[in-house]
Structures are given as C-alpha cells and as structure tokens.
Amino acid sequence: MIFGHHALLDASGPISKLNSEDIIHIMKGAALEAGATILKHNIHDFGPQFGKTGVVLLAESHMSVHTWPENDYAAFDIFMCGKKDNLLKAIHFIETHSPQSKFKVKIIARRYDNIKENVNTIAEKVINDIPLLLNKTTEILNGDIQLAKSGIKEVIRFLWLCSNSNKTLSPSKIVDQIWHQFILFTQDYGAFCELYLGRFIHHTPSADETHSMGSYELTIRKYLAEFGEPDDFFWNNVGICKSECGACSNEE
Known part of the structure; x- marks a missing residue:
C-alpha cells in the first residue's frame, strides 16, 4: 500500500542563494499550493557566504531544504501523504518561483509491500468496489463465480x-x-495502481511473439519465487498471451 510520496529536488542557480525569508516563503507557498496544513516552520542561517537549513512541518509530513551557496546547490526534501498530484503541485510551485534555477527531481512512492500477503483481502475489496468486474470475469469463465474470484486474484498477483x-x-x-x-x-484501475502498486501499470500489445514468450517465461519464474506454484488453469503454457504486458516503460 502507498502511504505517500517522497520527492528529492537537486537545484542549482539563484534558489541556492536566496535569503532565509525568501526561501521559507517559497516553501510555505508550495505547501499551501499542495493543500497541506502548515504546523511550524524554522530556518537557520549559517552566516554570510554559507548556507541555510530550513524545515516546514506539515500535518501531511514535511518539507526541508539545505543550501550550499558557495557550491551553487540546494537540496529539497518533500514528503507528503495523500495523492501524488498534491506533491507535484508543491514541486511546480518551487520551480516556477525560481525560474532561472535548474532542477532535477526524483519521486519515490513510500510503500509497504503487504499486497503479496493480502491478495485475498485486496481482491475482496476490488470486487466490492467494482461488482461489474466480477460479472464480466464470470462471463469470461463460463459462469463460474468462484473461478472468476480466483482469476481476479491472479491478475492482482501479476500486477x-x-x-x-x-x-x-x-x-x-x-x-x-x-x-x-x-x-x-x-x-478504479488507476486508483488501484496508485494505492497498491505505486505507479500505473500499462498494457502495451506487441506483435513480437518471441519477445512475448520470453516475457511470459520470466513472469513464471518470478511468480514461482514470490507466490509458489502457479494455478495450472490460469498459468498453463497453452494460449500464451501474444502481447507485451507490464511495466514496459521501465524495461532496460
């Protein structure tokens, strides 16, 4: 499950040389732009020609910064629970309020990977939230509702x-x-991916049957390592999916 998103911003340019008042002003503005609740804020100035370290405490977690003006560098750390979109608003605010600065951004989903141990519970929630999905899956499986429930669990394991x-x-x-x-x-699918997986899992078809077969074999190896022996009904070698499915954008 995703509990929040953590952004690391490496910045160079004018933002690394801002005074304490201006840098806290930008951080507070970013927090408000993200819809966050500011609890406290503080910044320490290490003196002329040296940097500053500041923090804005949020009900949603925190924003912090440390600057090295002598090296033309500032490091921002932003962690917020809730939707990733709110974090992106905060990042955009910081970037647009120092347009001459350069930024490199890395975002990490803060998650606890309990989906593996809770497939049954998560599948029940998906079925309760999207009852029509169970109906559609039951149609695919010739009216067998229990098999349909098992099929939804297999999709969750695959994702x-x-x-x-x-x-x-x-x-x-x-x-x-x-x-x-x-x-x-x-x-519902997008919300599921964000909540449980940390990113959207795209489905990208391909006509390359050889590559698809290799991807399928890799899937089976990973399934065996994580979940044990796969159900023959759902994972036999007959009727292999002739499409690239999964996190295609992350492939090396």
Missing part, C-alpha cells in the same frame, strides 16, 4: 510482479483477458 520488475512481464491469455476487463474501469 504486483509488474510493479516490482524493471523488465516487461506478460500474463497468460486468460489472465490477460481478465486484466483487460479491469483496465476498462479506468478510474
């Missing part, structure tokens, strides 16, 4: 594997069909 891989993974044909149905509920 978890994708979120923890920097290689393309491919599902079996039947798992892919159920995944297609999940994706059609675009808002």
